[in-house]
Amino acid sequence: MTVTFYISSVIAVLSSLMVISRKNAFSALLYMIISLLSVAVIFFVLGAVFVAALEVIIYAGAIMVLFVFVTMMLNLGEEAVELEKSWMQPRVWIGPSILALILGVEVMLLIASSETGFLSGSEIGPKEVGIALYGKYIIGVELAALLVTAGILGAYHLGKRKDIVQHRYLQEEKGDAL
């Protein structure tokens, strides 16, 4: 199972290099998802199964979907159809697909193998993490809740369109700050 760690590490570094070197933003996002998935496989091999699941669900699932959403939103226009056609070309998705296939074969071999496959000897499961999170680190959880609330409010405030004020005394000047 040691070789799984090294293969995933190589894939992680390689796909991260592809992320920062791609010209096409969509291709870079696909490689970023592969990078996160390979780090999740490394976590699984190291015995941190809960964090591996979180990496796939939150990082590769939620955060990357936000990125893809914004990238597609910024490209609205007449040439959007041709742009989308260019994204569907094999050279955009063939690299990430091959890397994802390698990772998938790795995980299947790990699950199918009779040995547990955790390199650290013992896995640290969700139970220990939960006890530590809501016992020792409860203040951190509360601070994280405050941070997320602030993030929601900030994103709402920044994404809000300006209302058109009809009253002449309340009208603001044009060209206001960003």
Add this chain to the structure above:
Amino acid sequence: MMNVPMEHALIVATLLFVVGLAGALMRKNLIYILLSVEIMLNAAGFAFVVAGAHWMQADGQVMFIFILTMAAAEVAVGLALILRIYHKLQTMNADEVSKIKPN
């Protein structure tokens, strides 16, 4: 004990962090800069998880969960800023954004 030496895992984390830092310094597109910051945060969390697995403590994973929360909040605000900048300036170039004058 890990069959993989801890140093190797930490070297991988360092490589990921350096790649992210290089991307944040070299690229001009705001989306790529945000992606590079994500790579760096991921590498830092990776180092935490490796240390937690080495000493068989749950604290490393707890720290990773905090980093995950922070990354989610940061991405939400960052992407809202990017959308606002794009609507205002019609560009994604970070150098153009630095020309904004406060008024």
